[in-house]
Amino acid sequence: MAKDDGITNEDEYFHRLERENISRLKAEQDADAAVTAAAERREMHFHKCGKCGGDMDTQLFKGVEIERCPGCGAVLLDTGELEQLAGKDESGGLFSALLGLNKT
Numbered sequence: 001m002a003k004d005d006g007i008t009n010e011d012e013y014f015h016r017l018e019r020e021n022i023s024r025l026k027a028e029q030d031a032d033a034a035v036t037a038a039a040e041r042r043e044m045h046f047h048k049c050g051k052c053g054g055d056m057d058t059q060l061f062k063g064v065e066i067e068r069c070p071g072c073g074a075v076l077l078d079t080g081e082l083e084q085l086a087g088k089d090e091s092g093g094l095f096s097a098l099l100g101l102n103k104t
Contacts, residue, residue, distance in 0.1 A: 056068065
């Protein structure tokens with residue numbers, strides 16, 4: 001049965017299905033684009049110095065693999081490597097606060 005504007009319940013149903021499909025496809029497309037962008041950012045910045053942009057070298061230091069820039073000497077530590085090298089901060093002071101370790 002047609003409404004006053006000439007649109008039937010069946011038309012409304014198919015329009016709604018089409019909008020839902022378009023929304024789902026757009027969400028999938030956005031998710032794929034986000035994954036691709038993250039991969040591109042990682043590729044662009046992977047093993048690059050945050051200070052000068054040079055390539056980082058991986059070196060063994062006191063049994064821990066660290067990344068060091070041969071250009072400017074900057075050092076990059078992965079999560080947990082600072083604690084391995086310096087030991088656990090028992091004071092709960094600035095060191096822990098900077099790393100966000102004393103969250104309660």
